[in-house]
Amino acid sequence: MTLLQVIVLSLIAVATAVLSGVIGMAGGVTLLSIMTFFLPWNVLIPIHGIAQMVSNGSRALFLKSHLHKKIFLWFCLGVPFGVLGAVFLVKSIDSKTLPLLLISVLILYVLFKPKKLPPLKLPIPLFAGVGLVAGFLGILVGATGPFQAVFFLRDDMSKEEIVSTKALCQLAVHFTKIPAFLALGFDYGEYWMLILGLSLASIVGSRIGVKLLGKISENFFIWLYKIALFAAVLRIYYKVLEGEGFI
Numbered sequence: 001m002t003l004l005q006v007i008v009l010s011l012i013a014v015a016t017a018v019l020s021g022v023i024g025m026a027g028g029v030t031l032l033s034i035m036t037f038f039l040p041w042n043v044l045i046p047i048h049g050i051a052q053m054v055s056n057g058s059r060a061l062f063l064k065s066h067l068h069k070k071i072f073l074w075f076c077l078g079v080p081f082g083v084l085g086a087v088f089l090v091k092s093i094d095s096k097t098l099p100l101l102l103i104s105v106l107i108l109y110v111l112f113k114p115k116k117l118p119p120l121k122l123p124i125p126l127f128a129g130v131g132l133v134a135g136f137l138g139i140l141v142g143a144t145g146p147f148q149a150v151f152f153l154r155d156d157m158s159k160e161e162i163v164s165t166k167a168l169c170q171l172a173v174h175f176t177k178i179p180a181f182l183a184l185g186f187d188y189g190e191y192w193m194l195i196l197g198l199s200l201a202s203i204v205g206s207r208i209g210v211k212l213l214g215k216i217s218e219n220f221f222i223w224l225y226k227i228a229l230f231a232a233v234l235r236i237y238y239k240v241l242e243g244e245g246f247i
Contacts, residue, residue, distance in 0.1 A: 016030045016055075018209040019209065020055060021207075022224070024149070024163035024225065026231065028055070033235075042186075046181040050195050052170065052174045052202075057167075058202060060171060063163060071124055075134075078135065086136045103147045107149075109150075130169075134147060134148055134169070135176060145166075153225060158218065159213065159218055162221075
């Protein structure tokens, strides 16, 4: 990549990290979408994983006093098993349409379920299962934010708890991608300049986003959160119609 391309993507990474800092999601998939214009899929997913690992890690660090540690620990129990399964299966799975559609159905249930149906409020130990599926999807379709997001829309968590805990859970998924893609033969060193630029930009954007998060109300945050989820559904259907296998 040219230096100009690295600078452009880094500036975009600042903006998308701000978005994730305020809403707790949407920044990752937005960055992923834009990166598709610059990089092929086999390069895009590993590098995007590094950028998101730094973005989520810095966001969680800036909000560390709000972390829901039990959710994070249970989530982490499942992630390695999901990643391991994906590494063995990713080359044999030709179509990612089914998992993408399942994610969309899950999101639509949370957004539009009738009042008679139960909310998607899992007991904390079941976050191990969320971690397992997120680990699998992280290798298979890239950004797992929309999938994880539905499980954090809970009335027993503040906006800071949602953003910080979800960020740390996503960090766990992105971290496990590194050995997974190394095992699949990806050379991270070849793209060191882009990785460095995206990482520094993500930290700056996260800091700005967290500052803005503190200035909005809980109700406004939930409203933005739901809009971001609905946008994710529309994007999934667009990607399915286009025949692309990642979010």
